[in-house]
Amino acid sequence: MKTAQALPPRLLDAGESGLVVEFGDTIDEQVNREVIALADALDALQLDGVCEIVPTYRSLLVLFDPLVLSREALRGHVLALWPPRADGRPSHGTRHGPSHGTGHGTWRVPVAYGGEHGVDLDHVARLHGLTTGEVIDLHSRAEYRVYMIGFAPGFAYLGGLDEAIHTSRRTDPRLKTPPRSISIGGRQAAVSPPLEIPSGWHLLGQTPVRTYDPTRAERPFLFAAGDTIRFTPVPQAEYAALCRAAEAGEIIAEWEPA
């Protein structure tokens, strides 16, 4: 746990009802841990007037009602939580969002690599002088951390991609990418929700898992910032059957609490 050297966060204004708590300006695991630890701690306080908390890579956006909670009081609460506990304290069923309910843990996500599921797999392999099998190994052996959910519903930005397959984004982003894509861009990896989204990242595979399903009352979103993700290759032949199970409501991904 890092405390002594860490600088306190910068508190920035976002209109009358937003406070930005900024821990850094880079993509960095330690910074992201601090963001999520503070988000969890603030969630646990259940402050009246806090409407919602949006953790990102390197900062926290706290939306509040200035008629109920003053900016000064909110700043005081935030600074009193500094330094945050770095143990990933879980936030159980808070008012500020349907948090996990079970704290942070590890998801095992099945992936059908290559072919129609991952049209860029061959290209990525060629680019790095690897076989497609090696790319699949490198991608599926790593342990990823969900840095942030954003851009699209349930879209998970992951850190932890093996350096050997760091790959610059495409120069011509696609306006539509297949739902449930597993992709990489630069130093990052991602899991797409079951929606077609624009993206300039390289498509390695697809998962049957529906990471976003607004009709799944108890868990519309599977992942939360701070979770760990591991990918498990599955034969392309099994993909369709797993998808059917997912459409029928099965979660498919396996969850191991921390």
Added chain:
Amino acid sequence: MGACLVIDRPGLFSSLQDFGRFGYQRFGISASGAMDSLSMQAANLLVGNGRGEATVELTMLGLSAVVEGGPLRLALAGADMALAINGTAADGWRAHHLAPGDRLEIGAARHGMRAYLAIAGGFDIAPTLGSRSTHSRSMIGGVDGRAVRAGDRLPARGESAGPLLALPAPYRPRGEGPIRVVLGPQDDFFTREGIATFLSARYRVSDKVDRMGAQMEGPAIAHAGGFNIVSDGIMNGSIQVPGNGRPLILLADRQTTGGYPKIATVIGPDLWRLGQARPGDEFAFTAVTAEAAALAAVEHERRIAAMAARMIECAPAGAALSSESLLAHNLIGGVCSALDPMSEP
């Protein structure tokens, strides 16, 4: 089967909207919600609803519909769209009773961009993730996660009986002067001259304007250095300035995170004016402190309370107004204080 509105012409883009969906931006879900929440609240108050009940937000061109199954009480507020009931012109900013078989027609906006159609009791459509607001890109809210289509049946949840309220013209929302902003959170990404440009020039709404945001045209704002940041949270009214130096104001359907520096944030009380902006409209921006913005939010609540307090009961359309009813509802008093309508709590 209760009353419902059966849509036969959906208009340009008509979608169910309430205050928006909160608590899910951390999962990548845009808050969405009414672009002009002031008019949405007025429409609700006119039919006796809670201020945040879901309404149909109409864009540029309204819908037409037929009432089926039972009577309805409804009101239209916001942009000045021609309203007709059974072919007879009717007023906005007041409630109307409609009987089964009655036909509602809402035309093009003569001023403004968006109008809000509220029905007494609200629409009997189940909320998704705590809100009825439609966000078509997430495929949630409203009718099956999409804008209203011809053939849709929008069922009413409540009782149609109730007073016919009207809001006299002096108490309707008016927007004047510059749009107020709080500088930051990334104003340090701009030169002093860049910020001076932003606060002194007039910016025109381009034709790239929708529920996601408004691309503004005008003098380029100078960045101090780079114009990429590691993505962080975006709120309603965040003003991003990408490499071309032109401000992009993010609105209801904004993405939850973004990677351009944000020079300022439009304060909540002024956001409704952007919801009514048309391409070609010009705005200036003025900076206020976060403390002044918080006071403006208090004042904004007072304005809404004043709006509610100034609603008067009126006779059904077509019936003659009696002097008793005018006196009984203090219309005269309302008109007399019209010179400074928002001065009262």
